[in-house]
Amino acid sequence: MNTTTYDTPQSPQASRVGALVAAADAGGPAAGLLDEDAKREIRRACLAAVCVPGYQVPFGSREMPVARGWGSGGLQVTLGVIGTDDTVKVIDQGDDAGVNATNLRRMIAQTTGCGESADTREATVVQTRHRVPEEALDDRHVLVYQVPVPEPLRGVQKSVAECARMHAEGDYSAMWVSLYEDIVRNGMITASTGYPVLVGGRYVMATSPIPRWDVPRLHQAEHLNLFGAGREKRIYAVPPHTEVRPLTFDDVPFEVEHEPGGRCKFCGSDDVYLVNAGTEGAFACSDTEWCARVQAGDADTAAHRERAPLALLPDPTARAGRRGAPALRAAAADDAPEPVRRPAAGGPEWALRVDGIGKVHGAGGAAAVPGTGPEHGTAISPSTGAVVAAWDVSFDVAPGEALGLIGESGSGKSTVLRCVIGDEPATAGRVHLASVDGGASEVLALPPAVRRRLRIDSMAVVYQDPAAGLDLRVSAGGNIAERLTAAGWRGYHAIRRRAGELLDRVEVPLSRMDDPVHTFSGGMRQRVQIAKALATEPPVLLLDEPTTGLDASVAAGVLDLLRSLLAERDVAAVVVSHDFSVIEALTDRTLVMQTGRVVERGLTDQLFHDPHHPYTQRLVAAARR
Ligand SMILES: Nc1ncnc2c1ncn2[C@@H]1O[C@H](COP(=O)(O)OP(=O)(O)OP(=O)(O)O)[C@@H](O)[C@H]1O
Structure with a gap:
């Protein structure tokens, strides 16, 4: 049995973080699924993660006696931070009373000596593999996420070393290009789970495993969020009161998932994350605890509605305006984020x-x-x-x-x-x-x-081989967007206008702007490379x-x-x-x-x-x- 208990910290806002600090090096009889050394290492990794929000801290992930897909990373974090005073709740998908959730919760309780509950209000440590509970979390809660894919750059960069460099230098232009390409193709950013966010204005973090609906709940949250990825051996955190901004262009609002007219067939809620419920066109709350409490009249539905991201529901008419070739006009003065650097007057005659x-x-x-x-x-x-x-x-x-x-x-x-x-x-x-x-x-x-x-x-370079200066899988406009976003451009329409002007100038038809460059002839590729080089003047x-x-x-x-x-x-x-x-x-x-x-x-x-x-x-x- 784990006999670790934590002092109750005085500052309510720092309570869970304070408990981590207090317990970071605490010892106790070895017991349960993790020995004390492993728990200490996990707590230290969690603390490091709290100190640098959004940064992926490596840890010596252990084998866990759970089946693949149960999330050994989340389980290790839970076992590392939980004490006998805690009460654990486990959410499997949105279900906290199913076989998986119940078994995992029991296993955690039995091997650590903590309490267990399916009620978010009673729980202090909530482990999830999909959802943030619909019930409000506060500074008593730690929300532990079982993370399947921790690296937000994985879709755009296969090399682990290069991902590390990109994080270190805050070089996220490849990520911006993938968002740009998504909007060009679909009129919106379609990434569902794992939506990228900028944490504390510094690190881009994947929000896997939660859906877009839950992403706004990370921003300035009262509770401590700990993310554990067992296979990749990474722990990262969003501490209480941290700024968490979904990555999107200034003129393309972040949107949550929405089923127009959708309503839970059991409790009638229309301000919750809904999932398909068997028959065509029928939906249900994905959070079974919330659904049951709404039905029982045991939920503060007014407060919940205020928290719900209803202001972020999609606007289909705006989407249409994001597709198709941009209208060509001279770039607006405020398109570029900052004036292009030019030699100061009185400086050298050479550039x-x-x-x-x-x-x-x-x-x-x-x-x-x-x-x-x-x-x-x-x-x-x-x-x-x-x-x-x-x-x-x-x-x-x-x-x-x-x-x-x-x-x-x-x-x-x-x-x-x-x-x-x-x-x-x-x-x-x-x-x-x-x-x-x-x-x-x-x-x-x-x-x-x-x-x-x-x-x-x-400086810019135009290589003999266009493949050296372009990503051939990306559209002509997207290649130019890479350079512009790297220079700090964040307006989707401004980027498209600028890319359109440049492509027009190098005589690439605007009708080809959204085609991948590998479909272009050698001469056209070279023209795109020249346009890209000139993009930031x-x-x-x-x-x-x-x-x-x-x-x-x-x-x-x-x-x-x-x-x-x-x-x-x-x-x-x-x-x-x-x-x-x-x-x-x-x-x-x-x-x-x-x-x-x-x-x-x-x-x-x-x-x-x-x-x-x-x-x-x-x-x-x-x-x-
Ligand atoms: N990594 C390398 N290791 C050894 N020798 C190299 C390496 N890279 C270039 N060289 C040699 O340096 C010399 C200059 O090469 P460089 O590519 O600059 O020539 P260049 O004038 O640009 O020729 P080209 O027009 O064929 O590219 C050549 O003798 C080349 O073989």
Whole structure:
């Protein structure tokens, strides 16, 4: 028997949390389904979860003697936090008197010595695998959820490590894109169980296992919510009085599930979460305790109606307006969340400055460089065997200017671009952006999270392969929405207007805006990638072989588009290509690269008409053929 008892804390609002603190390290005779060490670990994990609401705390989940689907995570949390003074109630789906619920409740009571009840008002610890009770919970209650799928990002990101990074950096744009795509397809967000919420303004949390109907009851709740996921070994919490906001766009209200005209066939309630009840069109309360009490006249139905999320019932007419191509008009001033960063007046004349960038693949770092380069005819270090992909490359680009990097395959031009954007770490050199601290900060020395952020509002890249810059499963508009939501855009219609304008500008028909990009031709994909890159008007645009791989006529069209886009925008562009005709069409100045080094530089026009270096002469001759 568990003989643990908790002091009754003085602060009613902190009572359940206070009990956790008091019992965190409390010992007692080992008994029941969990030994005291396991219980202590669970309490500590619960406390950590309370301290960082919405954050998934790992714990050493144990095997439990219950069948799969009974929720070993929830059971472990219940066993970890329950004391002999407590009374447990178990809700299986919405049923608290069924075989599963009764058996589980008895097992908990018998192995811990706590009381048991099917009445929410008597219970202090309620374990649920579907519903928040219709009865009001208060600061005496702990609601323990059996969680089947704890990771809210699982639908958009398979890698556990990447999910952790996204949570750490608050990078939830992939989640916003999935909500955007849902609205485009269905006019509403259809996610039912597991609806994502932002907890305490910081972490996105899945609300699995509860339906949307119950989600509003997490916001500023009186009671402590503890979520246990046994298989994924995670515990997380929503402590009392925590802000819990369902994720949705500013102009798309969060909605709960609703059966128009639906009413419980037993108690007549129409302000409860209803489930189908056998025959066609018949419904019943999913909370059997509440239903029975309403029938018995033992329920405060007026107070319940006030709590019910009736203001969040769906509005079908609003849904229709969210589908179909947006009306094109100039973006409104308040569409963008914040002004795009531009170099401050009086700052440097360049938007991007690169000083002595170098990249060595393999051993030796800078020591590997001697013996490589054009004069030695090799990029491979004679001393270490490392590949010196690029070395001592410097340039700057002004707003409204385009700089070309040209060279044969393997000359190192893409390496320079990848080091600047952050796709690979540089071995040497410095990068400055006028939009970051007026150019004072060395960008390569900034923390990785800050550098990733720069890729949203300060720099964009267009890759040769559209699959590198786009999610081909997502619609053209959704791909643009990813960049906009990452930059903080939260207006659904503003996002659609902006995406529509951009797609129109790059000549992708608006009728294709909501089609997945994998259904597009290569040239159209590249146009979508360009539209996405320009979405947040980054002051620096990097183009890596933007037309290579396209048919000649399609490439010519994309080149024309890029030429007019660069001419009309105040963007500083770096264009990498092995083809002098591309460089000639797009750029003002050019660096010629051979075996990792710059061998010639000058105005593109001059280089094209009067190349000095024999290597440049070869490249120009090839372009003229
Ligand atoms: N991860 C790597 N490990 C070893 N060598 C590499 C690696 N990545 C690139 N290199 C080498 O660095 C050199 C420069 O490559 P880079 O891709 O920058 O050339 P490029 O001029 O852009 O060529 P391309 O137009 O074919 O992409 C090449 O010799 C390449 O083989």
